[in-house]
Amino acid sequence: MNPEFRRNLWLELTPRRMTLMVVILALAFFAAALTGQYRPAGLAEFLYYMIVVIWGARNAAISVVGEIRDRTWDSQRLSSLGAGEMMWGKLFGSTIYNWFGGAICLAVLLIYGFANNGLVATILDAIYYVAVGIVAQSASLLASLVAVRRRQSHTRFEIFTYQVAGLIAALGAFYIWEAADPAGSLVPRKLPTDFIPWWGQRLDARVFLLISLAIFTSWTLVGCYRQMRLELKMRNGPWVWASFLIFMGLYVAGFDAWLTQDPKMADWSTVALRLALAATTYATFTYVMVLLEPKDRVLYRWLGTQLRGGRLDRFLGSAQAWMTSYLATVTVSIALIVWIGVSRPDALWAQAFIVSCLGFLTRDAGIFVLFQTFPGRWRGDFGAVIVLFALYALVPAVLDGLGLKAALALFYPQSTEPVWLCAAAAWAQALVVAVIAIGRLALTEKSAVAARA
Amino acid sequence: MIEVRDLVYEYPTKRALEGVSLSVAAQTITALVGPNGAGKTTLLRCLAALESPYTGAVMIDGLDTREAPRQIHERLGYLPDFYGLYDELMVRRCLTYAARSHGIAPALAGPAVERAAKRVGLLDRLESKAGELSRGLRQRLAIAQSIVHEPKVLLLDEPAAGLDPQARRDLSALLVALREGGMTLVVSSHILAELEDYCSEMIIIDNGRVVGGKPIKVREVERARYLIELATARSDLGDFLKGAGIDVLEADEHHALIHFTANPGARAKLIRDLVTAGFEVASFGGSSKALEDAYFKEVHKEGGA
Numbered sequence: 241m242n243p244e245f246r247r248n249l250w251l252e253l254t255p256r257r258m259t260l261m262v263v264i265l266a267l268a269f270f271a272a273a274l275t276g277q278y279r280p281a282g283l284a285e286f287l288y289y290m291i292v293v294i295w296g297a298r299n300a301a302i303s304v305v306g307e308i309r310d311r312t313w314d315s316q317r318l319s320s321l322g323a324g325e326m327m328w329g330k331l332f333g334s335t336i337y338n339w340f341g342g343a344i345c346l347a348v349l350l351i352y353g354f355a356n357n358g359l360v361a362t363i364l365d366a367i368y369y370v371a372v373g374i375v376a377q378s379a380s381l382l383a384s385l386v387a388v389r390r391r392q393s394h395t396r397f398e399i400f401t402y403q404v405a406g407l408i409a410a411l412g413a414f415y416i417w418e419a420a421d422p423a424g425s426l427v428p429r430k431l432p433t434d435f436i437p438w439w440g441q442r443l444d445a446r447v448f449l450l451i452s453l454a455i456f457t458s459w460t461l462v463g464c465y466r467q468m469r470l471e472l473k474m475r476n477g478p479w480v481w482a483s484f485l486i487f488m489g490l491y492v493a494g495f496d497a498w499l500t501q502d503p504k505m506a507d508w509s510t511v512a513l514r515l516a517l518a519a520t521t522y523a524t525f526t527y528v529m530v531l532l533e534p535k536d537r538v539l540y541r542w543l544g545t546q547l548r549g550g551r552l553d554r555f556l557g558s559a560q561a562w563m564t565s566y567l568a569t570v571t572v573s574i575a576l577i578v579w580i581g582v583s584r585p586d587a588l589w590a591q592a593f594i595v596s597c598l599g600f601l602t603r604d605a606g607i608f609v610l611f612q613t614f615p616g617r618w619r620g621d622f623g624a625v626i627v628l629f630a631l632y633a634l635v636p637a638v639l640d641g642l643g644l645k646a647a648l649a650l651f652y653p654q655s656t657e658p659v660w661l662c663a664a665a666a667w668a669q670a671l672v673v674a675v676i677a678i679g680r681l682a683l684t685e686k687s688a689v690a691a692r693a
Numbered sequence: 694m695i696e697v698r699d700l701v702y703e704y705p706t707k708r709a710l711e712g713v714s715l716s717v718a719a720q721t722i723t724a725l726v727g728p729n730g731a732g733k734t735t736l737l738r739c740l741a742a743l744e745s746p747y748t749g750a751v752m753i754d755g756l757d758t759r760e761a762p763r764q765i766h767e768r769l770g771y772l773p774d775f776y777g778l779y780d781e782l783m784v785r786r787c788l789t790y791a792a793r794s795h796g797i798a799p800a801l802a803g804p805a806v807e808r809a810a811k812r813v814g815l816l817d818r819l820e821s822k823a824g825e826l827s828r829g830l831r832q833r834l835a836i837a838q839s840i841v842h843e844p845k846v847l848l849l850d851e852p853a854a855g856l857d858p859q860a861r862r863d864l865s866a867l868l869v870a871l872r873e874g875g876m877t878l879v880v881s882s883h884i885l886a887e888l889e890d891y892c893s894e895m896i897i898i899d900n901g902r903v904v905g906g907k908p909i910k911v912r913e914v915e916r917a918r919y920l921i922e923l924a925t926a927r928s929d930l931g932d933f934l935k936g937a938g939i940d941v942l943e944a945d946e947h948h949a950l951i952h953f954t955a956n957p958g959a960r961a962k963l964i965r966d967l968v969t970a971g972f973e974v975a976s977f978g979g980s981s982k983a984l985e986d987a988y989f990k991e992v993h994k995e996g997g998a
Contacts, residue, residue: 243793250786251779311777314743315838319794320767473742473762538703542747 244321244329245336252337261341269348281352284345292342292373296335297406300377301384301399303334304471308388323469327381331464335377342373368417371457375413378460380406385467390534409460413453437497440510452491459484481561485525485568489518509583515576519594522569523601529562530605531621535612540681566605573598589655592663596653599666604628606673613680694719694846694877695740700749702735709735711901713749717879717894719845722872724888725881727898733881734774736898737848740879741771754845767796770839774850774881780824784815784834787823788841795842809841813867829860836864840871847871849880865891918942919960921949924973933970937963 268287272278278286307313316326332339346369353362383405387398435442436449462484466476493514499505505513539558546555577591584590611624636651648654649662650669656662695717702710709732717723725733738744739751742758742765751758753765779787788806797805810816813833818826823834832852839847849868853861869891872878882888888895897904923930923946931944940952953960960977967974 243790246793247779247782247786247790250790251781307777311773311775312779314771314773315776315791316794317743318741318766318769318771319791320763320796321794322763473745538747541703545748 242325242329242333243319244316244326245333248329248333248336252333253340257337258340261337262344265341265344279352281349284348284352288342288345288349288369288373291345292335292338292369293376293410294403294407296338296342296373297376297380297410298399298403299334299338300331300406301380301402303330303381303384304388305384305399305402317472323465323472323474326472327461327464327468330468331378331381331461335373339373342369346370368413371453372410372413372417375453375457375460376406376410378406378457378464379409382460382463382467385464385471386532389467389470390532413457417449417453437495439494440497455487459487475557478556478559478564481564482568485522485565488521488525489568489572492521493518509579512576512579512583515572515579519569519572519576522565522572523597525565526562526569526601526605529560529565530608531625533560533562535609535621537612537681540609544678544681562605566601569601570598588659592659593653593655595660596649596663596666599663599670600653602670603666603673606670606677610673610677610680613677613683694754695879696750696752697736697740698750698752700736700739700751701747702732702739702744703747709901710739713898713901713903715896715903717877719877720872720875721893722868722878722880722891724885724892724895725879725898726883726885726888726895727904731898732901733898734850737771737850737879737881740846741769741848742766743771767842768845770842770844770847772835772839772847772849772852774854776835778823778831778834778838780822782823783819784810784821784823784826785819787834788819788837791838792841797842805841805843809837812840812870813837814863829856832856832860832864836867840876843876845875845877847876847878849878851881851883853882918979919951919953920976920978921951921967921974922976922978923947924975927972930972933967933972937966939963 265287269280269283272280272283304313307316319326321329346366349369350362350366353365357365380402383402384399387402436445437443438448462480466480469476496510496513496517499513499517500508539560543555543558546552546558573594577594580587580590580594607627608621608624611621611627612619614623631651636648639645639647639651646656649656650665653666654662695715697713697715700710700713701708713732713736725736727733735744739746739758740753742751742753742762745759754768756765756768758765779790782790785806788809789802792802792805792809793799806819807816810819813836815830815833815837818830823831826834832855836849836852839849852868853864856864868878868880872891880888880892921930921934926946927933928946930946930949931941934941934944934949934951942950942952944950953963964974964977
């Protein structure tokens with residue numbers, strides 16, 4: 241048996257705790273039966289969500305963070321357990337007590353479901369309930385591992401935020417299930433169609449959504465595994481993240497038919513729309529990852545050293561996900577610009593717009609890196625987010641109020657006259673931010689040496 | 694067994710280690726000493742492949758910590774200065790988990806647990822909960838967890854901190870036994886006097902560098918030192934001792950500090966010779982703190998340079 245899972249069994253599934261769970265659940269069902277206020281299946285479902293999803297997400301979130309807090313994480317990192325063993329042991333070991341209670345609730349639910357809805361619906365229900373638990377717990381574990389990499393402290397509030405990440409993921413799974421379930425009634429805005437257009441095909445909505453749910457759950461688990469590898473000092477390399485980006489690009493690009501319903505987009509070619517969807521997806525991942533990943537100045541200096549030394553394999557082996565995402569955004573955007581140039585020579589404004597989008601993306605990523613080089617309270621992502629909020633919302637609002645609409649091109653992508661004005665402004669800002677950030681990274685190396693001396 | 698070449702390690706705002714190079718032979722105990730914040734713990738964490746060097750290389754048993762951290766973890770035991778235990782688990786289960794998570798097969802885990810518990814004197818506590826142990830016993834359990842898989846290299850960060858004198862003596866004996874059993878040990882400590890009991894080499898870390906650039910052979914500094922005091926001044930005391938082939942460290946007309954064998958018979962003969970030569974010997978006593986003196990000598994030399 242997986243040693244980490246077994247250790248958790250020793251700690252979590254003691255006879256006393258198991259007895260306590262059985263007694264409490266039995267009392268709850270007994271009380272519900274006595275009062276007649278709740279159906280057993282409704283109560284079982286409520287208790288399942290409480291025990292497996294909400295409480296289980298917390299236990300998953302604390303499974304690594306708790307080890308760090310209790311100073312046992314280093315000894316675990318020094319074990320010879322593989323990243324997979326450690327991940328599965330933590331994910332299902334730390335939540336085994338929740339699954340024990342959840343199994344009792346699930347048994348009640350399935351007995352009720354079998355009696356009322358038949359075997360097939362009961363099996364599908366069982367798959368959904370197990371899946372929503374795994375989604376919530378694995379997303380919480382992933383959020384906590386990302387936070388560990390960022391060397392954040394582990395207060396109760398922060399653990400709560402990791403738990404919330406799991407609950408949001410579970411909510412997504414719940415929504416998908418409700419949308420896919422013909423009997424679902426809890427979500428008022430169900431899909432208006434039984435079919436989903438994707439890559440020119442009309443696919444059964446239920447099948448498509450459930451397969452999507454399974455795939456995204458798998459990617460979440462892959463994410464946990466890769467974060468665990470980093471914690472165990474193993475190198476990840478760029479290929480799995482690149483595969484994820486390719487998958488996401490293809491997945492999102494398939495929804496082009498939804499865009500053509502918009503009259504403004506009706507005359508755009510399918511290829512251009514698909515490239516635009518993929519580029520937007522990659523840009524979104526660049527923002528998300530540059531915010532989430534630890535922007536370690538020492539790592540950046542080390543990457544710079546590898547680049548200067550021509551050791552591309554080492555650079556790629558340690559490159560962060562936001563860098564790969566940025567590269568994917570630029571690549572697909574260039575493909576889009578070329579495609580527009582060939583298919584719509586009259587749409588120069590669209591090419592300029594894409595170039596300006598890339599410029600602002602480069603500037604924004606640079607701002608996140610730059611803020612890691614500042615001393616004291618200015619250092620960190622919060623300062624970067626405030627600056628971006630000012631650049632995208634506050635200053636444009638003031639300029640707009642003053643009637644200086646032409647100046648807005650300095651702050652976010654838009655069509656301008658002359659056509660390349662916005663793009664030039666964006667790239668000029670990006671260049672300035674990049675030069676300052678790289679300069680400060682080099683400067684911090686000197687000051688680090690000076691601090692030792 | 695351990696090779697460190699030009700190791701540089703950086704924290705975001707500080708370079709913690711600068712060009713550290715050292716070599717630790719197999720089956721030795723090396724002391725890592727230095728003031729607080731000197732970089733001892735960072736160096737140990739780099740040796741344990743818990744931190745990756747900025748530049749330079751750390752090789753453990755021929756493996757690079759950057760290239761093969763998990764293989765190194767299989768060969769290594771590490772006791773951090775601040776460690777935690779699973780307080781709710783019994784000692785036997787703590788050790789079983791440590792054994793199994795280090796790849797020991799289920800059938801072999803039981804004997805490995807018994808062996809580790811016996812080595813640290815915890816055989817009679819196997820069924821106690823870790824949370825119920827005293828500080829000294831917790832330290833023993835932590836060490837047992839580190840050695841249950843019979844690592845080739847054992848790194849200990851301040852293992853004697855907070856232990857009573859008897860527990861420290863037991864720890865010294867345990868470390869010597871582990872070395873004799875084939876392990877290579879690196880021990881970080883502030884308590885220099887105790888290191889003399891079991892260390893073969895001392896590496897002084899200060900300000901992120903190895904002071905003096907190389908380890909000090911403890912056997913060369915731990916030769917017994919004796920202070921001779923005369924009741925009546927004699928300016929030829931130093932010359933007399935040197936003439937007798939004795940290593941004189943310092944001498945004036947009242948005192949002489951010498952390196953001399955710890956053999957009681959030889960000491961008795963020297964006293965006899967001094968008295969026979971007309972020296973009025975008021976006292977002849979051992980001067981300890983050899984390692985401490987060597988430490989301060991090196992640190993001051995570095996500071997002066």
